[in-house]
Amino acid sequence: MSNRKAATARxxxxxxxxxxxxxxxxxxxxxxPIAWSALVSFKPSSEAxxxxxxxxxxxxxxxxxxxxxxxxxxxxxxxxxNSLTVAAATVVVTVIISLLAGYGFSRFNFPxxxxxxxxxxxxxxxxxxxxxxxxxxxxxxLGLQNTLPGIVLIYVTLHLPFSIFMMRNAFDAVPKEIEDxxxxxxxxxxxxxxxxxxxxxxxxxxxxxxxxxxxxxxxFLAALILLTDQxxxxxxxxxxxxxxxxxxxxxxxxxxxxxxxxxxxxxxxFLLLQGYYIRGLTAGAVK
Amino acid sequence: MSAxxxxxxxxxxxxxxxxxxxxxxxxxIHDLDLKIAGGEFIVFVGPSGCGKSTLLRxxxxxxxxxxxxxxxxxxxxxxxxxxxxxxxMVFQSYALYPHMSxxxxxxxxxxxxxxxxAEIKRQVEAxxxxxxxxxxxxRRPGQLSGGQRQRVAIGRAIVRKPLVFLFxxxxxxxxxxxxxxxxxxxxxxxxxxxxxxxxxxxxxTEAMTLADRIVVLRDGRIEQVGSPREVYExxxxxxxxxxxxxxxxxxxxxxxxxxxxxxxxxxEIELDRPLPAAPQxxxxxxxxxxxxxxxxxxxxxxxxxxxxxxxLGSTQYVHCRLANGELVTxxxxxxxxxxxxxxxxxxxxxxxxxxxxMSGEARRRVPAPIE
Numbered sequence: 166m167s168n169r170k171a172a173t174a175r176x177x178x179x180x181x182x183x184x185x186x187x188x189x190x191x192x193x194x195x196x197x198p199i200a201w202s203a204l205v206s207f208k209p210s211s212e213a214x215x216x217x218x219x220x221x222x223x224x225x226x227x228x229x230x231x232x233x234x235x236x237x238x239x240x241x242x243x244x245x246x247n248s249l250t251v252a253a254a255t256v257v258v259t260v261i262i263s264l265l266a267g268y269g270f271s272r273f274n275f276p277x278x279x280x281x282x283x284x285x286x287x288x289x290x291x292x293x294x295x296x297x298x299x300x301x302x303x304x305x306x307l308g309l310q311n312t313l314p315g316i317v318l319i320y321v322t323l324h325l326p327f328s329i330f331m332m333r334n335a336f337d338a339v340p341k342e343i344e345d346x347x348x349x350x351x352x353x354x355x356x357x358x359x360x361x362x363x364x365x366x367x368x369x370x371x372x373x374x375x376x377x378x379x380x381x382x383x384x385f386l387a388a389l390i391l392l393t394d395q396x397x398x399x400x401x402x403x404x405x406x407x408x409x410x411x412x413x414x415x416x417x418x419x420x421x422x423x424x425x426x427x428x429x430x431x432x433x434x435f436l437l438l439q440g441y442y443i444r445g446l447t448a449g450a451v452k
Numbered sequence: 453m454s455a456x457x458x459x460x461x462x463x464x465x466x467x468x469x470x471x472x473x474x475x476x477x478x479x480x481i482h483d484l485d486l487k488i489a490g491g492e493f494i495v496f497v498g499p500s501g502c503g504k505s506t507l508l509r510x511x512x513x514x515x516x517x518x519x520x521x522x523x524x525x526x527x528x529x530x531x532x533x534x535x536x537x538x539x540x541m542v543f544q545s546y547a548l549y550p551h552m553s554x555x556x557x558x559x560x561x562x563x564x565x566x567x568x569x570a571e572i573k574r575q576v577e578a579x580x581x582x583x584x585x586x587x588x589x590x591r592r593p594g595q596l597s598g599g600q601r602q603r604v605a606i607g608r609a610i611v612r613k614p615l616v617f618l619f620x621x622x623x624x625x626x627x628x629x630x631x632x633x634x635x636x637x638x639x640x641x642x643x644x645x646x647x648x649x650x651x652x653x654x655x656x657t658e659a660m661t662l663a664d665r666i667v668v669l670r671d672g673r674i675e676q677v678g679s680p681r682e683v684y685e686x687x688x689x690x691x692x693x694x695x696x697x698x699x700x701x702x703x704x705x706x707x708x709x710x711x712x713x714x715x716x717x718x719x720e721i722e723l724d725r726p727l728p729a730a731p732q733x734x735x736x737x738x739x740x741x742x743x744x745x746x747x748x749x750x751x752x753x754x755x756x757x758x759x760x761x762x763x764l765g766s767t768q769y770v771h772c773r774l775a776n777g778e779l780v781t782x783x784x785x786x787x788x789x790x791x792x793x794x795x796x797x798x799x800x801x802x803x804x805x806x807x808x809x810m811s812g813e814a815r816r817r818v819p820a821p822i823e
Contacts, residue, residue: 343548
């Protein structure tokens with residue numbers, strides 16, 4: 166009897182160990198590149214330029230790479246500020262427009278509603294690189310070329326189809342009767358949207374916000390083409406400049422510290438909103 | 453119960469004048485007139501798709517009225533917002549705000565109406581006391597059972613101190629036992645508050661037990677308005693006869709032979725009173741399951757063969773086939789158990805026999821006026 170118990174315990178221990186070992190191995194695979202970047206970013210510049218093994222700093226920790234990066238061009242804070250402004254503005258404008266449009270598509274009936282919706286969604290299928298030239302010309306005509314509002318407009322346009330689709334689904338998942346109840350309670354459309362509907366579609370909003378933030382924070386091509394003034398560069402464009410080096414020498418430490426710097430807000434935002442994000446993506450999957 | 457509720461000017465009449473509703477080219481409510489007295493408990497019943505919920509939503513102001521007028525307490529509210537009509541509504545799915553606590557759910561309408569915080573607190577607590585949901589006030593709807601949620605939904609209606617309560621199938625999401633106890637609660641609420649209430653259901657028991665008057669609807673038209681007893685005992689037509697009562701009334705074909713002689717399924721029956729039909733006229737006969745008698749063979753009895761029997765404890769439903777193939781249901785209390793294939797002889801309480809024309813109107817009395 167006790168033998169059987171011991172055998173069961175051994176089997177369970179083995180299963181648990183195997184489960185955690187596999188999990189740990191897979192986690193290491195995912196963490197390794199990030200850890201490597203982080204470790205290299207803390208090597209002194211001279212060491213960072215040498216062959217990368219071992220990955221950890223052997224000549225002592227140093228923030229030299231970060232200092233070099235901070236002094237790059239017109240200063241890292243200008244670029245980070247530009248990126249943050251563009252990403253935040255893109256998030257705010259995308260959320261507001263997709264919230265209202267999603268509500269409209271979900272709740273109101275108007276002629277050609279479905280056609281219009283399909284039309285909006287179908288723009289996702291156009292590769293955006295193919296329309297960069299016309300976009301550039303339009304922005305120039307509008308006097309928005311080489312401005313941050315111009316690039317925000319482009320990003321918002323690119324993210325709206327997905328965002329509207331996401332928000333329409335989020336509103337579709339809210340029972341109509343809740344809205345009826347709010348109307349009986351005397352709520353106006355805007356008050357109802359703000360106090361009743363918004364909290365209920367928050368997972369959708371979080372998903373839209375994360376996508377818009379990540380995409381606009383990391384976007385490179387449009388920023389590279391539309392921004393010509395070095396003072397208006399966003400972080401990805403600056404990173405490309407760091408990566409291409411000066412006079413043939415590349416400061417690998419600065420590149421890795423740039424990677425860390427660019428990753429930090431994305432990670433923070435995702436960790437902050439991940440609960441909502443997952444709920445947003447799976448909304449309506451089960452009742 | 454708090455004094456404020458009993459003092460409310462709550463005996464509001466409701467009047468529908470030529471009310472019509474169409475979705476595109478499809479008419480769902482046809483030119484409907486109805487007067488509801490102050491303090492009355494009215495139940496709309498009908499099969500699904502008959503327009504009962506649409507009609508309720510029109511009274512609530514959640515659905516636009518295509519044509520006609522709706523008056524609440526003598527005031528034309530046809531074009532008013534739901535919040536300005538003096539109504540409160542309880543929905544089938546409860547429609548509580550999931551992100552707010554019970555207290556916030558109850559207070560939401562009052563907050564919008566800019567009621568003072570002290571007054572909100574007083575009213576929320578008064579409503580919570582009536583519905584015994586005091587201990588639940590700080591919970592979220594997701595943490596409540598179905599019955600508790602429905603109480604909160606009713607509480608949200610009560611705090612609005614409406615002239616009229618509208619219930620849209622409020623109990624259909626609850627299990628059978630809870631439904632019975634909530635039904636009793638709603639009846640108590642009506643007794644205590646005395647407001648005019650309109651209640652939509654497809655459940656006959658709810659309709660019969662709660663209603664002062666039942667409005668039977670079909671295809672957007674009123675088929676009959678009357679007390680539960682009236683619609684059960686004197687249905688205005690075949691539809692009402694078949695719809696009200698469970699198991700449904702047996703409708704069988706017959707031919708009037710003479711003033712008081714009748715042929716049903718090939719058997720001639722002598723009646724104790726003259727038929728409201730012309731000689732040789734084909735008619736429909738309505739007999740409720742409880743009005744059949746199983747007898748020993750008699751001259752005036754119908755032969756029938758038992759198809760199957762359902763034992764329900766206090767009663768037994770015997771499903772039989774008549775000589776002409778028509779299926780009838782008999783409610784049997786006591787007696788021996790009927791076995792499938794057995795031959796029976798059926799008689800009926802003649803006083804309870806309903807006569808309908810072939811087009812479906814009741815022949816004994818004119819349909820009750822819509823009042």
